[in-house]
Amino acid sequence: MLELRNIVKSYEGKQLLNDITFTVAEGETICLLGASGSGKSTILRMIAGLDFPERGAILLNNLDLAQTPPHLRDFGLVFQDYGLFPHLNVFDNIAFGLRMRNASADEIKQHVSALLEQVNLSGFDSRQVTDLSGGEQQRVALARALAPSPRLLMFDEPLGALDRSLKEDLLNEIRSILHQTKIPAIYVTHDQEEAFTIADRILVLHEGIIIRDGMPSEIWKDPQSAFVAKLLGIGNVIDGEVVGESKVKTTFGIFNLNCAKNIGEKLQLLLTEPPSPSGEGRRGEVRGEIQLTVEDVLFKQDQFQVKGRGGLVIHMKDAPKVGDVITVQVQVKCLS
C-alpha cells in the first residue's frame, strides 16, 4: 500500500536518513523504533508531505506522492504534544478535518459524537482543549486524526508525555481502534514496550538505515545486532575475543562458537537464558554453564532479577543470596 523507496535526507548538513526503504501493507501496523534524533519523525513528516526527501520516492498504491500537497494526501498524524488547536473546543478540533472536506453539519455532528464515544470522551464536546489533561488531549488528537477516515495513520511518539498507567490504557485503546478500523498505521517510538505491544512488524532505525525489519517475536528471538539487542533490552550483550578456531573468550569463560571472524578479532555476543532446559539450541547458538557471583537481587513479581558480576542480568525462580556463586545455564551466540 505505502512504499518508501531509497529515501535520503540530511539535516543541517549531516546525512540523517541514508537509504530508507520499507512498505506498509493494507491493515498493518508497523512500528518505527530508534533512538531520539535518529530521523523517525522526519520520515513521518515526509510521508505526510510536510517535508521532502532529497532523493527517493514515496508511493501510495504505486502512485508517487511527490506532487501531492499534504492536504490532499488523506493521512492522519498524531503528535507527542497533541498539536490541538487552542482556539477551538473539543468538538471543533475533531470536526476540523470534516469541515475541510465540506461535510454537512449533520454528518459532522454524528461523526464527531461517534468518535468521542470511541475514545471515551462522550460529553466533552464543548470543553476547551486547554483545560483537558494530557491523556484527554491525546484522545482528542486521536479522534481528530480518525475523523476524516484517513488512508494511513501516523503516530509520532504519541504517549511520550504521559505517565505510565495512562500510557498502558491509551496504548491498548489505540491498538483496539487500529484493529477495528483496519487503517494501516506507522507508529514511531523509542520505547520497546510500546513497540512490542502495538506492532505487527517492527523496523529498527539506526544511523540512517533500517537495520532490522521483522515481526516482534522474530526480533525477540534473534536481534542479530548488538544495537538492536540493547535497544530492545534483549538478553545480555557481552564482549568477546576470538582466540582460536571456533573459540571465543569472554569474562565468563571460553565458548565454542564459530563466528566467522579471524583470530584476535573482538566481537560482541548475546548471552541469554535458555527458553527451556532441554530444548535444542538453534543454529549458531551454543549452550554452556557459567559461574556467577551474585551482586544484587531484585524482586520482580513472579521471579527474581539477579544482577551478577560484569553487569550480567538473569532471572530466577528462587532468590540467591548476595555474594553467592551460582551456576547458570546460558546460551550464547554471535552478534554482528
Place this chain on the structure above:
Amino acid sequence: MTITKNYFNPSISRLILWLPVLLFLLSTFFFPLFKILTLTFNLETLTNLNNLRITYHALLFTFYQATLSTLLTFALGLPAAILFSKFNFHGKSLLRALTAVPFMLPTVVVAAAFNSIFSPRGLFSFLFPSFTQSVHPSPFILILITHTFYNTSIVIRIVGNAISRLDPKLEASARVLGADTFNAWKDVILPILRPSLLAAALLVFMFDFTSFGVILLLGGSQFATLEVEIYIRALQLPNLNLAALLSIIQLIFTLIFSILYSRTINQVSTQTAPRFSTAKPPKTIQEKIFVATLALLLSSFFFLPLISLPIRSLTRLEADRGQRAEVQYGFTTDYYQELFINRRGSLFYVPPVQAALNSLGFAGITVILSLALGYPAAYALAKPTRLEKFLDPFLMLTLGASAVMMGLGFILSFGRLIASPFFIPIAHTLIALPFVIRTLQPALASIPERLRQAAATLGASPLRVWQTVDFPILSRATLSAATFAFTVSLGEFGATLLITRPEYPTIPIAISRFLSQPGGLNYGQAMAMATVLMLLTTLSILLIEKLRFNNAGEL
C-alpha cells in the same frame, strides 16, 4: 512577617509611604483635571455650536490620520514581524535593535530627522532637485511615514513574538487534516494570532491618536488633530473652554483604548510555546528575495533619518549671508558654533546653548523629584495590600492623560505662577513618575524577605540590613529609573510647549522654534541641536539597556 512591622503600625507606615506621591498627584494632576472638568461640563462649553463643530472636525481628522498611520505601520510591521520571527539572517539582532531605536527618541528629534531628509531644506531635495519638485512628499504623507517609523517596532514586538511562539505543529496538523495553505491561515493561524494583532493595532492606534510633536512640527497647525487643536485653543487662539472639552474627549478615548488594549493583551497568552526557536535561514528563492528586500528596506528606512540628521547638521546647503545668488554647499561646523552665540534679534534672549543647560537642569530636578516621590510608592507597591490595589490605578491614570492636556491643566490651575521655571520639571516628573515606579517596583519586590531576615538574625541593624541587602540590588534599578526620568525630561515637548516662557527654552522647544523660522542658519541650528539631543538620548537608552533589571536578588 516583616521586620518593619515591629516598628510601625503597618497601615500608618503605608500611608506615610503614599503621602508624598498622593499630595503631588493631587496638586499637579487631579486638581488640574478637576479644573478641566469644570470648564468642560458647563452649559456654555457644551452648547456652543462652534466648539462642537471644531471638536467634531478635530476628532474626525484624528481618527482619519490615526487609521491611515496604523494601516501604514502594519503594512511595514507585519512583513517585518514575519521576517524577525521566521527567519535567521546576518545582522538580524542589529536590525531588530535599530527598529526599536525610534520608540525611545524624542518627537522633536524624529521630526527634525525626517525634516532633514524630505523638507525643501533637506538633503533629499538637494541630492535630487528635479525629482523632489515633481513628487514632493506632502506634510501629511510625511506625518504618516514618521508615525510608521515610530511604531513599527510595536508590531514587530507584539505580533512577531506571537508568531514565533506559534507551534509549527498546528499548521502541520491543519495541513494533514486537509486544509490548504489558505485555509490553514484562515482557520488556524490567524484566529490564534488575532489577539496579538488586535493588541498591536490598538497600541499603535493609541500612539497615533495622541501624537502631537510629529504632527505640529512636520505638518503645522493646519493639521488639527485633537492634540494640536488643544494647543491652538490654549495658546494661539485662546478658547480655554474648548481646549478643556477637547482634552476630556481625548482622555476618554485614550482610556477606552487602554482598557481595550489591556484586555486583548491578556488574551495574548503563552498557550503554545515551541521548545525551540522556529526561525530558520531562508531556503527557497522566494524566501531569500523576501528576506533580502525587506532587510534592506527596513535598514534604510530606520537608518537614513538617524544618519541624515547629523549629516545635515554638518552640511552647508544655503546661500551665504550677502551672497544670495549662489548656493554654497560643503562641510561646516557653523551651526554648532552658532549655538554658543547670543545674536541680536535671535529667537531667544539667551545663546541657544543656554537651552541645553536649562534642559540638563530641568532633567536633574526631574530625576531627584521623581525618585523622591517614586521610591516610597514603589516600596509600598512591592508588597501590595488592598490599599495598594486601590491606589495603583490612580497612579497609572496619569499615563492616560496626554502631555498637552497636562500643560493645559497647569495653565488653568496655576495661572501666573506658571511663569516660574520650576513648573517645567514638575510637569516632567508627572510624566516620568509612572515609569520610574514601574522600574523600581519589580526590583523592590524581588528582594526576598528571607535575605533581610537572615541579615537581621546575623546581627544587622535595620539600617545595616538596608545597606547590605537592599541597596546593592536597588542601585541598578535606581540608576535605570533615574536615566529613564532624565531621558523623558530631556525630550519632553508637549507639556513644555504649553507652559514654557521664552526666557527658559529647553532643547526641544529651541529645536521647534528654529525649525519654524526661515533661513539656513536657523534650520542648521535646529539640526545641530537635534543631533545633540539624539546623542544624549541614545547614550541614555544604551545605559538603561545595560542596567536592565535582570533578576537581581533572585535566589
